[in-house]
Amino acid sequence: MSEIMTYPISDAVTLKSFTDPRFKTMRVSVNMLLPLNKSTAARNAILPSLVGRATREYPDYTALGRRLSYLYGASLGSGVQKIGEYQALGLSAGGIASRYAFGGEDMFAELSGLLLGVLFDPLRDENGLFPEDGFTQEKRQQLEQKDAEFSDKMIYAHQRCHELLFEGRPAGLDRLGSREDIEALIREDLRGAWEELLAGARFEIFTLGDCQPDVDALRKRFLKVGMAHKLQPVPYEEPELKRVTECQPVAQSKLTMAFRAQVPVEERLLFQLTSAVLGEPTSSKLFQNVREKQSLCYYCDSAFSWVNNAMFIESGVETDNLDRAEEAILAQITAMQKGDVSEDELKYAKLYMCNHLRAVKDSLHRVESWYMSRAFDQPDMSPEQAAGILTEYTVDDVVQAANRLQPAVVYKLKGGGE
Template sequence: MIGIEQRAICDGVNFRSIRDTKFKTMRISAHLIVPMSRQTAAENALLPFLLSRASREYPDFTKLGQRLAELYGASLNADVQKLGDLQVLSLSASGIADRYALEGEAISGELAKLLCSILFDPPLVDGLFPEDGFEQEKRQTMELIDSEYSDKRTYARQRCEAIMCADEPYGVNRYGGKEDIARVERPALTAAWKRLLDTAKIELMVLGDCDPAPVYEGFRAAFETLGSRKTADCTTKVVRSAEKINTVTEKMDVAQGKLVMGFRTGTATPDEEVPATRLMAALFGGTPNSKLFLNVREKLSLCYYCSASYNSMKGIMLVQSGVEVKNMERAKEEILRQLDEVKQGNFDESEVEAAKMSLCNSYRTLSDSLGGLENWYLSQTFASHSQQPEEAAAQINAVTRQEIIDAANRVTLDTVYCLVGNGEDAQ
């Protein structure tokens, strides 16, 4: 990696460049971060997709496509994510590195201009987004929600999170509700767009083989035209422990039952214990050598899959499994038993080393793609110290056996969600 540079453009707008000449491409992204809210989630979620369709300079798909083709087949992408209790609305432009342009064109500078025109100057008509694009993006966003509903593994995870965090912003779907999307009107989208530019915490990123200077200057000039900004409070509520266990069973036309268990870990960014908790989750259920995989899935054959994942922003650990309904209660008991094994220190050094190796390898491979690097540094937005993947790997390797045990003993069960077939009951 050649170098990492970070500096502020204005209040609430941070510019970060990660320059690495091993890549033949580069990527410029704008991430607009706002507090997640049931009232605004749907209209916010529509915006990145709607903005990526056109700008005043390139007012339709044809003209925008022609411009991207002129820039050696560059591409535009939009996305919506959750980061703790925050909604992240992303627009990105990707293209070849400047040194590969046949006529010496500054592709990075041109893509920065294009991204600025899309973000700051959409093709409003009488102050409103064009109706045809608006209706199409509403329909496609509702189809995205339907696709998540159809994927029962995703649906079960989301339902567990929604039940577990019912009184927290994290419990809201990243796209809002389908009914909320249907109710959004064009004037609300214009107001939401203006509100985002004025109040969102904005992370601008340039990654790959790219000179960041012209990109920085392009965005600096664009934000100067907005005047003063007042950035929204972007904090995440962390519930340290569960007061009671909430058990919910839902019935649906499914062939395979789903069991999702939500735990509070007592540890979240920027706590010093995050690396130990991350390693504990990997040893418990994050790798093919983990307790859950080797025992619940392989040895006892209680489920088709069984794994644990740790969300360091919220301090939540989820265990997801696909289970025959007749085995659901046994699977739940065995999952809890394996967690108790970790709490009691009943694991050997080879299990610790396998978990460390798996995590460190995942950190090493982040730098193999621009997307991996981007997601990593976006996740560092609210950390007390912005780490490189190599630093995170070193922290994992430094975690002791006792720290893993201590991390496991902070874990409390919050929610058990069971999705079973019609006419069946969890046993």
């Protein structure tokens, strides 16, 4: 099994390489993490897709697309995530491995060169402004993304619960910024913004798949960029329970609950296991008791986020069952806290998690996601090591973890309203 190799470039830049000839493809990605800030969130969020439209060498969408086609249908991608109190902006290039190139091209050199052109030489005019047509289109797409997330009530309910849980903190901000801030963006706002981002971000670079990175070339290019942010989870604060109900004209109501716990790094996997016992696989308490036996929800899932020191429970519910569903969910947590966790429930939760961990290295995207999530702690822990740790936990460990969960938010999106 291939292992991750870590190459520190500087205090602000880390290169991680996962070489595995089982794959017929490769992927090169650059992730830039910087603290979330309301004044810059919308501006920063539009930048990855904007710089990915054209470079000085390939000055329009057509020229860039032609180059990607020439590289056997290679792809360029961009994305924006929120990880705790950080905005994570990503750019990536992917394509076939060099051994499948008919012309003998060094595909790593080609793809990384293209990506570096996007990063360090995006197309701008003599005044330092991005092309107006590209800016207009990307701004429209960002607003459409906001509309899509509002229309998807599962996403919307999670976002509202997140906002309420971290109200007044950067973790409560949207990764794309507010709709008002996006609408207010003008091209002149972005003059110098890309250089500011390159100078102020923490860089996590990945080379993945059937390729060998040119470490010296990447070190030379990234040695003088970035800022050495020490990545930290969202600080734990003793919660005061917030209860919020909103009404909208939807057929299916949503119930989203948040719990906080102070979890040191070494107990991260224990709380993820506790979440699995409670509400992830079909063997879990929420699935068996709330969804199946009581038929109170269409779905009822839990997930623990260590970087947020929080557990979220999300469900889709008939409007008339909102209160009963809340009571039933809390009853399952109370049962766990009193020791009602069977050895079978623990075993099936471990099997569920270990199956997911074994599948990490079957996908380049999953490999990157795993090690990106580990940038905040234990950066070199492999999925295999995590699986080994999981198997050692006992029922008593899970019960003790459940007793440390503190209710923080109950958010209800109630159907039938305007």
